[in-house]
Amino acid sequence: MKQMHDSLIVQTMSRLLIPLAQLFSLYVLFFGQYGPGGGFVAGVIWTTSMILTFLVYGLKSPQGRLVELVLHGDGVGLIIFVGVGGLCLIGGGEFLNYANLEILGMDAPSRRYVGILLTQIGVAVDVAVTGISIVLSLAYHDTEQEYDV
Amino acid sequence: MTRHLPAILFLLPLGLAICLPLIGIKHREWCRPLSIGVLAAMVPVSFANLVGVLQNGTIQYDFGGWAAPVGIEWVADGLASVMTVALSLVGLVCITFLSSVLFPYLGSRIVPFYTLVLLLIASLTGMVFAGDLFNLFVFLEVSALCAYALVGLAGGKALVAGFRYLILGTFGASLYLLGVGYLYAETGTLNMADLAQRVPSLVASKAFAVGVLFMFIGLGIKMALVPLHGWLPDAYTYAPDRVSPMLASLVTKVALYGWIRIMFWVLGAQAVVYQIRLLVLVGILGALAALVGAFLALSQVEIKRMFAYGGLSHIGLVLVGISLGNQTGFVGGVFYLLNDAVMQAGLFFWAGGIIHLYGVRNIEDLSRLHGGAGWMSVALVVLALSMIGIPPTGGFFGKWYIILGAVDSRNYLAIVSVLIATLLTLAYFIKLFERIFRDRSAPQPPLTREVPLAVRISLGATSVAVILLGVMSDHIIRFLLNTAVPPGL
Numbered sequence: 001m002k003q004m005h006d007s008l009i010v011q012t013m014s015r016l017l018i019p020l021a022q023l024f025s026l027y028v029l030f031f032g033q034y035g036p037g038g039g040f041v042a043g044v045i046w047t048t049s050m051i052l053t054f055l056v057y058g059l060k061s062p063q064g065r066l067v068e069l070v071l072h073g074d075g076v077g078l079i080i081f082v083g084v085g086g087l088c089l090i091g092g093g094e095f096l097n098y099a100n101l102e103i104l105g106m107d108a109p110s111r112r113y114v115g116i117l118l119t120q121i122g123v124a125v126d127v128a129v130t131g132i133s134i135v136l137s138l139a140y141h142d143t144e145q146e147y148d149v
Numbered sequence: 150m151t152r153h154l155p156a157i158l159f160l161l162p163l164g165l166a167i168c169l170p171l172i173g174i175k176h177r178e179w180c181r182p183l184s185i186g187v188l189a190a191m192v193p194v195s196f197a198n199l200v201g202v203l204q205n206g207t208i209q210y211d212f213g214g215w216a217a218p219v220g221i222e223w224v225a226d227g228l229a230s231v232m233t234v235a236l237s238l239v240g241l242v243c244i245t246f247l248s249s250v251l252f253p254y255l256g257s258r259i260v261p262f263y264t265l266v267l268l269l270i271a272s273l274t275g276m277v278f279a280g281d282l283f284n285l286f287v288f289l290e291v292s293a294l295c296a297y298a299l300v301g302l303a304g305g306k307a308l309v310a311g312f313r314y315l316i317l318g319t320f321g322a323s324l325y326l327l328g329v330g331y332l333y334a335e336t337g338t339l340n341m342a343d344l345a346q347r348v349p350s351l352v353a354s355k356a357f358a359v360g361v362l363f364m365f366i367g368l369g370i371k372m373a374l375v376p377l378h379g380w381l382p383d384a385y386t387y388a389p390d391r392v393s394p395m396l397a398s399l400v401t402k403v404a405l406y407g408w409i410r411i412m413f414w415v416l417g418a419q420a421v422v423y424q425i426r427l428l429v430l431v432g433i434l435g436a437l438a439a440l441v442g443a444f445l446a447l448s449q450v451e452i453k454r455m456f457a458y459g460g461l462s463h464i465g466l467v468l469v470g471i472s473l474g475n476q477t478g479f480v481g482g483v484f485y486l487l488n489d490a491v492m493q494a495g496l497f498f499w500a501g502g503i504i505h506l507y508g509v510r511n512i513e514d515l516s517r518l519h520g521g522a523g524w525m526s527v528a529l530v531v532l533a534l535s536m537i538g539i540p541p542t543g544g545f546f547g548k549w550y551i552i553l554g555a556v557d558s559r560n561y562l563a564i565v566s567v568l569i570a571t572l573l574t575l576a577y578f579i580k581l582f583e584r585i586f587r588d589r590s591a592p593q594p595p596l597t598r599e600v601p602l603a604v605r606i607s608l609g610a611t612s613v614a615v616i617l618l619g620v621m622s623d624h625i626i627r628f629l630l631n632t633a634v635p636p637g638l
Contacts (some may be wrong), residue, residue: 075167082164095156098213 014056021049029124033113039120043127050132071133077126084118151201155210157226158194158233158275161187166267172362173260177526182262183249187267188244199230201633209280217280218343222269222511224280227632228483230237232277232406235487239494240270242610243395249603252391252505262302266395269295273403282329282415283339285407286322287396289371293318296400303389317370317380325367331360341415348416351473358422364411371404374468375438378461385457390501393453393581394607397460398494402486409471409483410608413635418474430473435468443573448582450511452503454579456496459536462570463489469563470551476638478554478563480629487625488535488618494542495532495611499525502604512581524600526585528608533578535615538571543618550626 014107025045057063077148085096093100098115099108106114165187172179202208208225211217225233242265255262268291276289299319301311333339335356336347342497351357366377373381381401385393412420412427420427449455467489470482502525504511509517518526535542538549545583548567554562 003198075170078167080575082167083161086160086164089153089156089160094153094211094214096212099214 010056014052018049018052021045021052025049025124029120030117032120033116039123040052040127042120043106043124044131046124046128047135050128067132068138070129071136072127074133077122077124077129080122080125081119084115084122088115121149151197151205152210153207154194154198154201155208155223155233155261155472157213157543158191158198158237159271159278160192160226161194161271162267162274163271165556166264166271169260169264171368177257177259180259183250184244184263184267185241188237188241188270191270192241195233195237197226198209201414202227202230202517206307210278210378218338221284222280222340222342222495223278223284224341225278227629228409228635229277230516231483231487231629231633232403233274235404235490236270236273236564238276238614239394239398242607243398245603245610246394246607247391248602249391249607252389258302264300265295265298266392269299269395269400271607273399276403276407279407280341281339282332282341282344282411283305286326286329289324289325289404289407292403293322293371296396299392299396300384300388302392304388305387305388308381308536310380310387310507314380314384317377321367321370321377323367324363324370328360328365328367329364331356331363336358341410342577344415345417352421354538361416361420361427365408368404368408370465372401372408372466373461374434375441375461376434378438380444380600382454382457383498385460386454388450390453390497390581391505393501394494394497397457397492397497400491401464402490405467406549412471413479413638418635418638421564428474431468432472432560432563434471435465435470436562438462439469439566439570440465440573443570443577447573447577449577450513452510452512452515452581453497453500455512455581456493456500459496459574459577460480460489460493462574466548466551466567466570469566470547470554473551473554473558473560473563474638475557476555476630476634477550477557479634479638481547481550481552481554481625483629483633484550484618484622485544486628488543488547491611492532492535493575495528495608496536498604498611499529499532502608506600506604512584515581515584518585524605525608527614529581529585531612531615533581535619537575537578541619543622544615546619546622546626556619566598598604 025042028037028045029039034040046108049126050070054064054067059067084098086100087102088097088100089095091102093098096115096119098112099116101111103111103114165183169180169183172183198208202225207227209217210223210225212221212223214220220521272288272295276292279285279288283487296313297311300314303306326573330341332344335351335354338346338347339343348357355392370377370380388396412418412431416427418428422430439462442458442460442465446455446458446462448460463485467482469485470485471479473479473482492605503515506525507518509515513582535544538545548571552564552567555561555567
């Protein structure tokens with residue numbers, strides 16, 4: 001499945017669906033603050049959109065190249081997560097105690113809001129990258145040189 | 150600041166582990182010095198944590214500022230702090246050995262390799278501090294996943310051994326999780342201190358008994374208690390030679406520590422499961438493990454496999470010690486656990502060094518050394534003295550206090566098993582020495598190669614450490630008696 005998918009219907013539909021899925025994943029991410037959802041689910045939805053991308057357009061296409069580029073962000077999600085936790089630690093509170101996240105001109109509730117949002121983004125990034133790398137390593141085992149992470 | 154030291158201790162290796170993939174894109178050669186640096190930084194932090202715990206008492210660290218029964222709690226008490234000191238010291242020596250020039254070049258795999266090693270250290274730190282049964286499970290799984298990948302790294306037979314380890318390890322982790330589920334259903338809490346208060350009312354409950362047994366079998370697979378040890382010998386024998394010291398000295402020992410934590414701090418020393426005292430059960434299984442492990446070690450032909458079985462027997466000895474039901478025995482067991490971490494690391498350093506310097510994998514081929522490998526042989530003698538249990542070394546004092554505890558509680562099975570295991574250990578080391586020093590039948594001239602600095606440092610450090618542990622055993626034992634004895638013992 002390394003070539004581009006040749007059906008016009010599939011291509012057109014996915015051109016429509018991929019941005020929609022990504023938008024929905026962002027909605028789940030932000031809505032997760034107050035309701036069901038959050039970083040993990042958002043990451044999984046984002047992964048499905050990325051998988052659809054390289055299934056339909058192939059990895060050689062510009063869209064597929066983007067998927068490969070994403071793989072290099074393996075630790076970025078965790079860096080965001082640990083970074084936010086570490087800033088709380090520097091701010092004098094416990095690890096991940098968002099009330100101590102030092103951001104100027106913010107009261108405790110909005111600090112907590114920002115803190116949770118940032119860690120959720122970190123979680124989402126990591127889940128998405130992990131999902132994509134699992135699919136890539138299962139689907140393209142024979143050409144692993146190309147995706148040497 | 151001392152309040153945060155447990156979290157900082159964990160974040161040091163974790164932070165580098167997650168940054169390495171990004172650093173590694175451009176500067177592959179930085180992985181090695183950075184990893185050694187972080188482990189070296191963990192040593193003073195863990196000592197500072199120990200001092201802080203001694204001065205201000207147990208640190209209960211609530212993540213996110215949520216208090217204990219609701220939030221996730223880490224507990225740094227005397228035992229946990231001593232364990233992290235040992236963990237960071239042994240980890241530092243192991244990672245020095247990893248970087249020896251002896252071993253084949255890893256190429257681009259060096260980045261994921263060091264990431265896995267650092268994640269392993271971080272997750273083991275997490276297991277030591279975890280104050281919550283589920284948190285313990287999470288770190289158990291993270292450390293196990295790293296260990297599977299590290300075992301499989303060598304390719305070939307190691308892949309099969311790693312896969313077997315993965316299947317059995319996952320089975321063990323699932324059993325542990327199932328056991329935690331039973332306990333949670335019975336009590337509605339996962340926090341260890343909170344559970345400990347609710348356990349006494351559950352003695353008659355069948356769900357509680359089943360949960361405890363599942364947890365024990367799950368952790369038993371992880372610590373390779375003898376009937377459940379099937380994955381260990383292959384995994385340690387075929388694992389890359391630079392990795393097996395770290396696996397042998399740390400992974401199973403921390404799983405054993407996890408069981409000590411659950412058995413004494415959650416279930417209580419007097420816990421009874423179906424009219425059987427848990428301590429008695431663990432003691433019998435430990436005695437069995439000590440004997441069977443040492444016996445199987447005697448019949449091995451491969452050096453690494455022999456040491457792996459020797460490790461199994463030592464897990465049994467530690468269990469014998471802690472299950473005696475008195476302070477002397479418990480402290481002896483814990484002291485032996487610390488010794489064993491050092492000795493296992495040292496033995497696998499030696500085995501790895503011998504394999505790469507002289508190409509000797511089997512005990513028979515050791516005669517090729519003609520007693521020539523002076524430096525290495527001296528280190529082996531020192532480590533063997535400790536493994537067998539001969540006075541100036543730590544191994545002797547560990548066994549001594551275990552036997553003292555056994556005499557106190559009139560547990561003759563324990564005394565007999567420790568003594569027979571000692572004799573068997575002596576026998577299998579004599580097998581090694583016979584080949585090295587007496588057998589001159591090999592036709593080849595003795596091979597002499599310069600022992601690299603990293604191997605000298607790591608072997609020297611472990612040899613000195615077993616002697617130091619022996620010389621200072623009196624202080625360490627008294628220190629453990631004052632700080633690390635569980636409640637109700």
